[in-house]
Amino acid sequence: MLRAFFCITFYLCVSPLSYAHTINWLTHDFAPYYILNGEYQHQGRDESVISLLEKQLPHVTFNRLVIPSGKVTQELANKSANNCALSLYKNEFRKEFIYFTEQSSTTGLSPSVAMHKKLAQSLEVANGEQVSLHDLLAEKKLTLGVSMSRSYGEQLDTVINTTPDVDIVIRPTRNSLASLTYMLNLKRLDILLGYPSEHYYLAKSMHFDENLTQRSITEAPALSYGYIGCTKNAQGAKNIQLLNEQLKVIKQTEQYHQVLLRWLPAQLKPLLESRIHNTKNAAR
Template identity: 75%
Template structure:
């Protein structure tokens, strides 16, 4: 009898090990999506959404892997790996090499410009009012700061690259947006291009939030969507299927919606909420 019990116990243990599941999540040092240290450590938007998914899937081990942000797509495209990443942009080229969820994992406002509150007042730009980037850099002759090798969408990228005689400051460093935010506060540039949550987090962490404000751009789409991407192999297909279903669950929760708003300034939260509601 004891031998039968031990045989059954061994079979159960081996079955549990063989059925054990792990999803390797690629994370990178990119606030406010992943915040690895400092006052707001582990309060990043994307890392917090991964934690919501983890609670929904208690039988799957979530393993976080820290890599440079520029290596995420390369790692996911390597079919000998098994990994997933949150909040990725989908395009035809990436879909050839990576599996993506149908459900979006994040929804946010598209690129905006940050500026001094005094400049916004001088230009008579009301809070949350959309402005034309072309008008600001071509007609108003404002100096624009941008991060090198970063895409802001086809229309804005084309505008920046093809508009003649504009005053452009480009920073190539790893912390280029932080460096440009510092320059903006010192009025070495007039306006700074980035995403609303990034502007807000950097201004807040640098204690510049009382000086700076931001405005949405009418050259940007209403919303910016991110998706979960996983390695394009057998394991990745299984992971994508599970994660896609769990996204449907967490997106109905207040906790998820609160995370989308976490790193937005108060005046832009109603705009994001109204734009999300208009797509439902």
């Protein structure tokens, strides 16, 4: 009887249940990645990926912490915590204090420009046609809206910072992109730089989608990747290994595929699908 009890106890010790623990997910109020209230509450792209991972890991408690977006990397650097965050840019500097998954957690289109549909018509830029940000600024002399202290990638940042006599409207507020979208609809600026899903969500939620459209940019890479990052400590290393394996699983599902497409306008969904497909074929 004692031996049977020992065997049961040993089984529980080595079973997946023994790895039961809590992962604190750092989230923030930033639609359409995290939608904390309103009509589309909990339908954000990144929070939906976290939910797919949660279903795969029933023995792990997922605790969602809402913090200011500017403090995500700061909180991840706290080695006494057990935090993870989705959809982070991975670079050598961040690798010094954050563990990253090898698998990407999200894949999206790179930054695009939003503009009035009438402006797109006057520029003779058809749906699905790319535009050059440099040409729009240097040749067309259009007024550009950007969020303060936000990087759009090396190539686009270079265009913005080196093109002479650029007319830029910068908004430093917490809801800077929403404020700029409002200005764009009023034609107080000509083009607005952001990510396609952001443009689409804001235009839709602010009921400007009948007025505004967007175009991809020739200076931007085809795709933008985000990764899961976790605190660089012993538990963080285990979390990263566990989450990396589960990303391989959910990325094969139709639910994950639909999450990536959810906040893209209809004309850009085929573009994301084709670019993801071409990238997979190139990797084979």
